[in-house]
Amino acid sequence: MTEKLNMTTENILAIYEKLKDLSHNDLKSDEITFLLLDLYKECMTFINRSKIKALNSFIPNKEYFCFEWQNKKSRAINKELFIKEVEVIKTFKESFINMNYKNNDPQLINNAIYSIAISFCAIIDLIKNGDQKTPGTYFEYLIGHLYAKRMNINPRKRVEVLNLDKKATLPTDYIIDLGGNKAKFHLPIKTSTRERVIQVWAHQRVLDGVYGAGRFIGILTCLSETKTSAKNNQVVDICLPDQWLIYQLFIAQMKRIYYLDIPQKYKELNNSSPKIIVKQFGEFFSEADLLTV
Amino acid sequence: MTEKLNMTTENILAIYEKLKDLSHNDLKSDEITFLLLDLYKECMTFINRSKIKALNSFIPNKEYFCFEWQNKKSRAINKELFIKEVEVIKTFKESFINMNYKNNDPQLINNAIYSIAISFCAIIDLIKNGDQKTPGTYFEYLIGHLYAKRMNINPRKRVEVLNLDKKATLPTDYIIDLGGNKAKFHLPIKTSTRERVIQVWAHQRVLDGVYGAGRFIGILTCLSETKTSAKNNQVVDICLPDQWLIYQLFIAQMKRIYYLDIPQKYKELNNSSPKIIVKQFGEFFSEADLLTV
Numbered sequence: 001m002t003e004k005l006n007m008t009t010e011n012i013l014a015i016y017e018k019l020k021d022l023s024h025n026d027l028k029s030d031e032i033t034f035l036l037l038d039l040y041k042e043c044m045t046f047i048n049r050s051k052i053k054a055l056n057s058f059i060p061n062k063e064y065f066c067f068e069w070q071n072k073k074s075r076a077i078n079k080e081l082f083i084k085e086v087e088v089i090k091t092f093k094e095s096f097i098n099m100n101y102k103n104n105d106p107q108l109i110n111n112a113i114y115s116i117a118i119s120f121c122a123i124i125d126l127i128k129n130g131d132q133k134t135p136g137t138y139f140e141y142l143i144g145h146l147y148a149k150r151m152n153i154n155p156r157k158r159v160e161v162l163n164l165d166k167k168a169t170l171p172t173d174y175i176i177d178l179g180g181n182k183a184k185f186h187l188p189i190k191t192s193t194r195e196r197v198i199q200v201w202a203h204q205r206v207l208d209g210v211y212g213a214g215r216f217i218g219i220l221t222c223l224s225e226t227k228t229s230a231k232n233n234q235v236v237d238i239c240l241p242d243q244w245l246i247y248q249l250f251i252a253q254m255k256r257i258y259y260l261d262i263p264q265k266y267k268e269l270n271n272s273s274p275k276i277i278v279k280q281f282g283e284f285f286s287e288a289d290l291l292t293v
Numbered sequence: 294m295t296e297k298l299n300m301t302t303e304n305i306l307a308i309y310e311k312l313k314d315l316s317h318n319d320l321k322s323d324e325i326t327f328l329l330l331d332l333y334k335e336c337m338t339f340i341n342r343s344k345i346k347a348l349n350s351f352i353p354n355k356e357y358f359c360f361e362w363q364n365k366k367s368r369a370i371n372k373e374l375f376i377k378e379v380e381v382i383k384t385f386k387e388s389f390i391n392m393n394y395k396n397n398d399p400q401l402i403n404n405a406i407y408s409i410a411i412s413f414c415a416i417i418d419l420i421k422n423g424d425q426k427t428p429g430t431y432f433e434y435l436i437g438h439l440y441a442k443r444m445n446i447n448p449r450k451r452v453e454v455l456n457l458d459k460k461a462t463l464p465t466d467y468i469i470d471l472g473g474n475k476a477k478f479h480l481p482i483k484t485s486t487r488e489r490v491i492q493v494w495a496h497q498r499v500l501d502g503v504y505g506a507g508r509f510i511g512i513l514t515c516l517s518e519t520k521t522s523a524k525n526n527q528v529v530d531i532c533l534p535d536q537w538l539i540y541q542l543f544i545a546q547m548k549r550i551y552y553l554d555i556p557q558k559y560k561e562l563n564n565s566s567p568k569i570i571v572k573q574f575g576e577f578f579s580e581a582d583l584l585t586v
Contacts, residue, residue: 168535196492199492205498205544209543246454246463247495247499
């Protein structure tokens with residue numbers, strides 16, 4: 001059985017390498033959608049053979065568990081959002097191969113994406129040591145692909161910056177440009193944010209400064225904010241809503257914050273003044289066309 | 294000999310714990326100055342018994358070496374800036390006990406501080422595994438102490454933020470407030486910056502937004518930007534001067550960037566347009582009174 005799992009692990013890493021290669025060419029392609037599904041299926045083969053351990057959730061109304069393998073534990077997984085494999089595959093194909101967003105419940109789309117995202121991240125937790133980079137990069141490809149597919153435009157990762165003396169470009173998160181006289185999207189993507197999140201507002205500020213306010217629509221997309229204590233298996237979520245409000249007031253304005261597993265404290269920012277609109281990522285696909293209005 | 298070094302290691306960590314405790318009470322006190330010297334002397338006892346290895350410097354006009362102990366290597370140390378123990382102690386006492394900045398060469402003050410800073414950081418590299426936090430916190434206490442001493446005012450780490458509905462405070466880097474109608478200093482302190490440096494300009498932007506432009510004088514203080522490749526012992530420095538200029542143009546204005554081991558590419562920003570004033574930290578002590586003019 002260990003041998004079989006080792007083969008699965010090799011397959012998972014091989015598909016991930018292929019995903020990395022192809023993403024640079026044509027991130028919005030159906031080839032990437034199918035590759036993401038292949039990777040997810042391979043991850044589920046691994047997961048179906050590993051142990052499940054319930055975690056001690058300190059987050060009201062949410063239950064979490066993790067996977068265990070060879071004395072290692074994965075990150076926390078939201079029980080309600082992690083749905084059955086057949087449902088994930090069906091929903092993902094309908095939404096991102098048939099491009100049928102309207103017939104699918106936003107919550108179902110959200111849960112399918114959550115399941116695909118967290119299964120790979122959890123396996124990297126189990127088979128690598130303290131590797132934060134691979135889950136982060138994978139999550140950026142996955143979410144970048146879904147944005148590119150929904151808007152039917154490939155993103156880029158640099159913008160030109162006006163400089164009187166010489167040409168300069170600024171490395172950025174994904175940028176999707178709908179074309180002349182149309183909106184441009186600034187799309188930072190993070191598995192979790194913590195204190196580094198000020199970078200997101202600061203990059204938005206630079207884009208507002210270089211191109212003028214309102215030219216780039218800032219949308220941050222995150223997986224979750226859970227943290228599991230290794231000692232006692234307690235799950236908490238780490239949120240800084242007061243600091244987000246200060247960044248939104250004094251640095252720049254983000255149009256949306258999407259989460260796959262949305263923390264309650266950030267959800268409440270929808271009702272604060274100033275408000276920050278924080279939604280489940282599944283809602284993006286039906287409201288995408290309204291964001292530029 | 295290993296036993297003796299183990300005792301030294303214990304002493305180093307014990308003095309560091311004491312430094313952490315006392316720093317919260319009265320960071321500018323002579324007690325802290327002496328504690329920093331005690332810690333440095335204990336570090337030198339360790340260092341004098343460990344091996345020195347020359348590194349392959351790819352930085353023009355700078356030579357680097359590292360310490361080795363039990364198959365571990367420390368971070369890179371600048372040969373010219375790492376001066377003799379007697380000189381370090383003499384210079385540090387004259388400058389920060391007798392407060393005699395004018396009779397001491399800024400370069401000599403700089404090198405004494407560099408030697409004190411890097412010796413502790415290097416030892417933590419040797420005795421801990423991948424611990425970035427302890428060197429960072431220590432460096433913040435050391436540099437914070439020197440600012441507090443020079444200005445004779447203890448810093449704080451929160452500022453109040455105006456909020457129409459409720460009281461809110463923002464956690465910040467060190468803030469030194471010279472009092473009513475006088476300047477306030479915003480003092481981020483980092484062992485190295487890399488891509489996280491945008492946070493420094495973003496925090497300055499928040500302070501400018503909350504209190505008005507010019508109320509807080511932003512000064513960033515750094516140790517160095519060297520990076521050593523574990524494979525072939527090559528030392529490079531990682532600099533992003535074009536990005537710094539964009540932050541300075543579009544996010545906020547930093548009044549000074551001080552380095553103990555100043556990278557050439559950042560030194561050149563003194564001659565760019567817009568310019569960013571980047572100096573050796575040793576120069577701060579003679580120019581401090583001019584910064585508010």
